[in-house]
Amino acid sequence: MTARTASIVRKTNETDISVEVNLDGTGQYEIETGIGFFDHMLEQLSRHSLIDVKLSCKGDLHIDQHHTVEDCGIALGDAIHKALGEKRGIRRYGDALSPMDEALTRVALDISGRPFTVWKVSIPQARLGEMDTELFPHWFHSFAGSVGMTLHIEQLSGENSHHIIESCFKGLARALRTATEIDQRKADSVPSTKGVLGG
Template identity: 45%
Template sequence: MRQANRKRNTAETSIQLTLSLDDQKEPQIDTGVGFLDHMLILLAKHSRIYLNVQAKGDTYVDSHHTTEDIGIVLGLCLKEALSDKTGIERYGSAYVPMDESLGFAALDLSGRSYLVFDADFENPKLGDFDTELVEEFFQAVAFNAQMNLHLKVLYGKNTHHKIEALFKAFGRALRQAISINPEIQGINSTKGVL
């Protein structure tokens, strides 16, 4: 089983995260940030991975530290669970409509960290969640998983729908990229490593 379990404790947050790339059990998410819980459940469902995230953070300040630190730990767990990446597809992409909004994600599990984020959110808050933290979350995931990640909202009006489309698109692209293809011999790279 390709899985990982990590803890991260700082003066600002305490994160416990478990994931399994080959298990579709119901996700167990409790971050203390309702909107983030919703997005992580969607991510787990659409990537078809098991995700258990238990977090406590300084949400009396705002959701920034909690959101970013969960992204860091998720990225590290993805990197660990993928190990040497033998036989994986490596690349994934997906368009996902969410009512009037359309989101796109493309990623490469290349071992090189990069984020291109192209999305405007008219509504600065959803509940207690600052929408600018969506980019912070994905940057933390991409840099710690060492993936090249491109995210774009092509169009839309409703901020919730735009963000949901991005999380679902990311999940579906991730599922593609982590899938093992028996036709791939070794590592899917001319360099021989990812």
């Protein structure tokens, strides 16, 4: 099987990002965005999806965190999209129920080439560590758009902001692991009656 790896460099006046991914990895990561809690969440995504991720971002954090978070979502999504290639053999769909103590999140996704995000999550705190929590739905939207997938995230329970967000990232990771895995029964086929997946 051809290695499903990709590298992306994204440089603008706001951010300078490099990303490397291996879809068939073991969940190894090297992540540095300058935002501690954000790094922690991206590490969870890598570890639980088994996608190896190297991501370095130097952003204009002296302004705020918006550009860093958005552009990391775009760049990481672009790298996964590139590594998927024609998407031959992937399972395409993935879903997970992700509990973390009192928090429970349901995540479902379809790597369809039709970007769409549904976010039904309420985060009580405005900040976690040094991160503005209002940026999380924006990250998920940017990431899903760049991968080219439909993504639904729904909070079923939860009171602690850290638990809620972490259950979202872990749920995404588990669903992404399933969706990007190769189905050996159809390893050479694109999982669509159209014969192609858009994007």
